[in-house]
Amino acid sequence: MKRLKIMTAATVLIVSGALVSPLGTTTAEAYNLFGCRHNTVNVTYSLGATATAYNSPLSSATANWTNTTDANLSQTPPAARISFVAANYGNVGWSGIASGSSTCSGEIYATSSAVGIQINRYYTDAYTATQKQGVIGHEFGHALGLAHTGATSTPCASVVLMNPSDGPRNSCVVYTTRADDRNGVNALY
Amino acid sequence: MMKKTYEIITASIAVVLLAGCSTVGATAPAGSGRAPGTSDADTTTEGTLHGSIPVDYLALGDLRTSADAVIRGTAVKTEEFVFQEVPHTRTTFKVTEVIAGQLAVDTIIVRQAGTAQTTFDAGAPALRGSQEYLLYVEPFEFVKGQPEPGEYVIVGPGAWEKDTKGAYKLFRNGATTVDVGKIPTLILPTEVSAQLSDK
Numbered sequence: 001m002k003r004l005k006i007m008t009a010a011t012v013l014i015v016s017g018a019l020v021s022p023l024g025t026t027t028a029e030a031y032n033l034f035g036c037r038h039n040t041v042n043v044t045y046s047l048g049a050t051a052t053a054y055n056s057p058l059s060s061a062t063a064n065w066t067n068t069t070d071a072n073l074s075q076t077p078p079a080a081r082i083s084f085v086a087a088n089y090g091n092v093g094w095s096g097i098a099s100g101s102s103t104c105s106g107e108i109y110a111t112s113s114a115v116g117i118q119i120n121r122y123y124t125d126a127y128t129a130t131q132k133q134g135v136i137g138h139e140f141g142h143a144l145g146l147a148h149t150g151a152t153s154t155p156c157a158s159v160v161l162m163n164p165s166d167g168p169r170n171s172c173v174v175y176t177t178r179a180d181d182r183n184g185v186n187a188l189y
Numbered sequence: 190m191m192k193k194t195y196e197i198i199t200a201s202i203a204v205v206l207l208a209g210c211s212t213v214g215a216t217a218p219a220g221s222g223r224a225p226g227t228s229d230a231d232t233t234t235e236g237t238l239h240g241s242i243p244v245d246y247l248a249l250g251d252l253r254t255s256a257d258a259v260i261r262g263t264a265v266k267t268e269e270f271v272f273q274e275v276p277h278t279r280t281t282f283k284v285t286e287v288i289a290g291q292l293a294v295d296t297i298i299v300r301q302a303g304t305a306q307t308t309f310d311a312g313a314p315a316l317r318g319s320q321e322y323l324l325y326v327e328p329f330e331f332v333k334g335q336p337e338p339g340e341y342v343i344v345g346p347g348a349w350e351k352d353t354k355g356a357y358k359l360f361r362n363g364a365t366t367v368d369v370g371k372i373p374t375l376i377l378p379t380e381v382s383a384q385l386s387d388k
Contacts, residue, residue, distance in 0.1 A: 049273070087273045090331045092302045092342055093312045094240035097275060102237050118275055122331065123243040135241050142239045151368040152245045164311065164366045165242045 031162065031184030032147035036104035039111070041189045042072045043144065044080035054086045054119065054136070057129050061137035064176045069185040071144055079112050082143045084136075086119040095123040095166055096135040098142030115143040123166075134175035137161055141177075146184045237364065238275070238303050240311035246345035247370025249384065255344045256325035258290035259385045264316040265296075269304045276307045278315035279340075282322075288385045292326075298340045300329045311367050313348035313360045321351035322360065323381065349376055357381065 045062070062073040073082075099116045100109075109115065117139040124132050141162050148164040156172035161181045163169050177185075246252050253259070262284040269278050280299040284292060299316060303309030316322060325347030328336030346369050349357035359374040361367075376384060 085274060088331050089273065089275060090329055092300065093345060094302060095243040096241040098239045101239055116274055138241050148366040152247065153368060165245050167245045
């Protein structure tokens with residue numbers, strides 16, 4: 001009889017855990033991850049070709065991640081973990097790219113030149129400073145390990161910095177991290 | 190009695206565990222397919238270029254507005270190159286039909302971000318040699334209004350690859366997060382002109 005009581009209690013625990021835990025997960029973790037992260041909270045980046053108009057948006061974007069999350073982005077000379085380039089790539093359909101951001105070994109990025117951020121000035125030269133900051137901040141989100149979240153049709157209240165399109169971010173005035181973006185990075189660092 | 194109760198409880202636990210597995214799968218972050226901090230090197234998307242999209246295309250009309258022409262043809266030859274640290278592909282494309290718009294030549298170069306190994310997640314994958322495609326194209330340019338001679342780009346997600354049954358399937362990266370709205374993922378050969386022609 002005692003054995004029966006123990007088994008019944010175990011069943012209740014398992015059932016309640018199965019019902020409650022996933023619901024909590026849904027609301028707290030809308031962000032998406034590549035499954036890669038840097039093995040330190042102090043993540044360095046270096047500058048390649050760029051233009052004066054991108055200096056302030058770059059500083060604002062990296063400061064925003066540093067000030068709102070547990071990750072610290074800082075600029076160093078070459079051999080940093082992230083490289084940044086703003087150049088004209090023509091009308092090839094992207095305003096920013098993070099190459100290598102979903103490539104790692106055993107969840108950990110390489111300690112040097114792991115991710116390349118490229119900003120396409122064909123599109124972004126016409127953006128305002130805050131719109132530039134939005135694209136740059138989005139790409140640094142990739143470089144820290146975040147994947148895209150949301151879609152073109154996502155309502156403004158739910159648009160985050162990691163939305164894949166400039167359109168919703170610009171029309172909804174999302175140029176800095178939102179709680180969901182921060183939760184994603186803080187889950188990694 | 191004791192044995193029957195034991196069997197019921199065991200069955201209940203099994204059902205709950207099974208349901209739990211599927212529930213976790215359904216509620217894990219969309220796209221990543223896994224919870225934060227859980228991954229392994231085998232499941233990372235090797236060599237993907239994660240792009241931010243400057244223009245959204247949600248209907249054929251959106252594509253047509255930007256495109257100079259809607260064409261059918263064959264990818265004859267591909268060449269991969271790196272431009273300012275970003276891998277690209279140039280494809281020599283033999284045009285067999287101009288369905289809509291105008292194109293003065295019968296062979297063009299299609300320029301794309303990404304290669305066969307390094308896929309661009311926000312647009313069509315690099316075209317594959319000998320395959321037939323249906324494309325919305327516009328001239329490639331570094332400066333607005335100044336096209337590079339003979340070179341074109343695909344407009345947004347406007348690329349369909351012909352399959353073995355003759356239908357055209359939207360040519361997409363499997364891991365893409367790009368929203369294509371009402372753009373059809375499959376166009377039958379008999380519908381091509383009717384759906385895409387200006388007439």
